[in-house]
Amino acid sequence: MSFDSRTFTPPNRTKPLLLLTWMAGVMATVVKASSSEVSVARILAVRLLAQNGPLATPATLNPNPAMQPQLRTSRLVLRPFDPDDADDVQRIAGDVRVAEPTAHVPHPYPDGVASEWIASHAPAFRAGTDVIYAVTSADTGELLGAVQLAHMSALHRRAELGYWVAFAHWSSGICSEAVGAVIRYAHNELSISRIVCSCLPRNTGSERVMQKAGFLPEGRLVKHVNHRGVFEDMLIYGLSLPGR
Ligand SMILES: CC(C)(COP(=O)(O)OP(=O)(O)OC[C@H]1O[C@@H](n2cnc3c(N)ncnc32)[C@H](O)[C@@H]1OP(=O)(O)O)[C@@H](O)C(=O)NCCC(=O)NCCS
Structure with a gap:
């Protein structure tokens, strides 16, 4: 595949982000009277930024849609x-x-x-x-x-x-x-940079695959799924890769 994540140039999202950063500053100033309100404004600003995505977010994870490499x-x-x-x-x-x-x-x-x-x-x-x-x-x-x-x-x-x-x-x-x-x-x-995987607690082989691949346990969702007619727990595993 010709895509190289090291040289990929994301679309220019600087302007919207600058605007959001400015808005965050304005919000923080407006509610300066109370520190708890400032905290709320900061949280809102962070949410806004999160919704807009970081600067390096590509439009799609698939840079070369024509080709799935072997x-x-x-x-x-x-x-x-x-x-x-x-x-x-x-x-x-x-x-x-x-x-x-x-x-x-x-x-x-x-x-x-x-x-x-x-x-x-x-x-x-x-x-x-x-x-x-x-x-x-x-x-x-x-x-x-x-x-x-x-x-x-x-x-x-x-x-x-x-x-x-x-x-x-x-x-x-x-x-x-x-x-x-x-x-x-x-x-x-x-x-x-993050992969999640889940399995039924009784699926020892699947859990072992996750563990051997470096996934860490992140929780157990109780009676989370109606699995073929029976409510069963799910084990959640996650893998964080460099880049987060
Ligand atoms: C889960 C599955 C994909 C694993 O495939 P696999 O090629 O056997 O996996 P691996 O050989 O790489 O690893 C399996 C590991 O689990 C272990 N294992 C398998 N069954 C086990 C059991 N009942 N108890 C303990 N360990 C078990 C194996 O010994 C191996 O570990 P090891 O290498 O340390 O010895 C296969 O069992 C499968 O297709 N299951 C049905 C579909 C499924 O469950 N998919 C996942 C849904 S969440």
Whole structure:
């Protein structure tokens, strides 16, 4: 990918920010009578600045919408999904052991859903909201799983991580290896500096993937999701990367 976060020049947002800074000063002066009111004005000014975004906020996290680059690790090639992957996706994600702990994989897995899902990837990539990778074997090309950055925000330089791996390949480090490559891509080429990930407390394999990737526990949301008919807790993990 030709984008280089070190040389990227953001759009000129200096004027609106100067105006907001001036407004903040005016607000602080107007309410000078009471220090608590000054604090309120400062909070409002900070909120205004936050809404406008920092100077270096790009319009989108995806600087080159035409191209989702391949990523390589020692055992894996991560590439965009292809329409021809649909049958494999249905077979792998249609396994109840893969689908059950996830929030979005349906079970049973209906015909046609895999093709629709794959067709949604390119528009989402162009919009800069999601990047989804097919995780394949570097030796054989076999589809092994998927890793996704979702809900990407240019303002917050943030994304949510999700993944699944074919049951036959669990616990051989496939997901961790793929997640590592996606994190490096997100940081180096998309300037993402925070990634969040969540799982059910009973999903030990997923929690372990997060821990091995350097995510830290940030909380437990009690009975947070209606998971296939049962209210369950969610564990929240976060990864802060250089740049915040
Ligand atoms: C979660 C998932 C993607 C992990 O894939 P994976 O390729 O097996 O992951 P890795 O091998 O890189 O790491 C898994 C780690 O969890 C450990 N683990 C797996 N199941 C475990 C269990 N029941 N108890 C304890 N540890 C477990 C493995 O030993 C490994 O840790 P280690 O390397 O320290 O030994 C896979 O289990 C999966 O597809 N699950 C269903 C979909 C899913 O849950 N997605 C995430 C939704 S939040």
